[in-house]
Amino acid sequence: MWPIDCIEHKRDGKVLTKEEIHRFIDDYTAGRIADYQAAAWLMAVYLRGMTAEETTELTMAMARSGDIVDLSSIPGVKVDKHSTGGIADTTTLIVAPLVAAAGVPVAKMSGRGLGFTGGTADKLEAIPGFRIELPEDQFLQQVRRMGLALITQSGDIAPADKLLYALRDATGTVESIPLIASSIMSKKIASGADAIVLDVKYGDGAFMKTKEDARKLARMMVDIGRLAHKPTRAVITSMEAPLGTAIGNSLEVDEAVDALSGRGGRRLMEVVRAIGAQMLLVGGKAGSEAEGEQMIDDLVASGKGLAKFKEFVKAQGGSASWIGKRLLTKAPQMFTAVCTDEGYITEIHGRALGEIAMAMGAGRARKEDPIDPMVGIRLFKELGDSITAGEPLFTLYGKAGADMACIAQEIASHIIVQSQRPDHIEPVISEIIT
CATH class of the missing domain: 3.90.1170.30 (Pyrimidine nucleoside phosphorylase-like, C-terminal domain)
Structure with a gap:
């Protein structure tokens, strides 16, 4: 009766075993379970929910459905950062070079934008010559050498998530906190980081509309990280208004340069300080949030964050001659x-x-x-x-x-x-x- 047993167990509110979850994901990824059966299972999860342990097993099953990036050759605690998406959210372009300049390696895989929120990969490709796709050995070598690399997500990272995400979008099961949490965390775990810092947004310009839903999602993802032995922290932030002042790809790169030059807007820099401090804490470079925030401020004031951004752009083939001299944005x-x-x-x-x-x-x-x-x-x-x-x-x-x-x-x-x-x-x- 497999996989109907698994569908019925969740439909009836039972807690699925580790073996059931992993077999279901393995069989669906391999094409041994039909889309209509997976859709029925997703709806059962949507209606019945999952425990933290079930959600963790689902996360790990999806993470292990493809390649797991091995970052063990890179010294130090490798820290990844993820945002659930929002308007004028330029945080990654600012905080990644600042944290790397403090000595915490950042080996990040970022997505492209879809819908009204922008993707980090698209923003970086606004820089002439910038290569957002690198072979894995070059990606690892760059992080070892300078502590920072940002590339697009490999097609072999968490393929089960890609399949389930497309099905969720077509079956009205997107807004399930266990499914959202496992989707995000499976990619983060497969990307190989030792620790994870999450920016979980709520409000008009975010996917989660209420603070309470954002809190539930954040707590579930932190629980998943803990159970997966990946120290995880979440910062809950408001998207009731744009975070920064730039909306658009090259404009957001210009805003990142402004922020790294000490001219960042107050809302954007508040989130940069908070996210950066948490990354420095889990990376072992700061002993408290206050110390971490002060380090971020000092790295901006000294110009070390901007210097790391220039180094990073050059390393990935981008032109850096404009940085600090003129705006990147040139519209007709x-x-x-x-x-x-x-x-x-x-x-x-x-x-x-x-x-x-x-x-x-x-x-x-x-x-x-x-x-x-x-x-x-x-x-x-x-x-x-x-x-x-x-x-x-x-x-x-x-x-x-x-x-x-x-x-x-x-x-x-x-x-x-x-x-x-x-x-x-x-x-x-x-x-x-x-």
């Missing part, structure tokens, strides 16, 4: 909109801005869609800032022939200015789970 059209009111920025609808940028060509609706690296939006104000009439509100970077005035009018409708200072602004960081 630019349009700066000014504010017509006076008061305070009380709302910035990040998801709407992300969708506008995607429609302009900064993102892709389908995996095969091309990206224009130079288009996007650069905000001049953050949530809670004061503004006067006539002050620049944002600059729009567009393709040739785009109706810039019309797009700008749509963007402006998603930036709310009111005369009174907002009574409450959701903190960027609400909790750190260790």
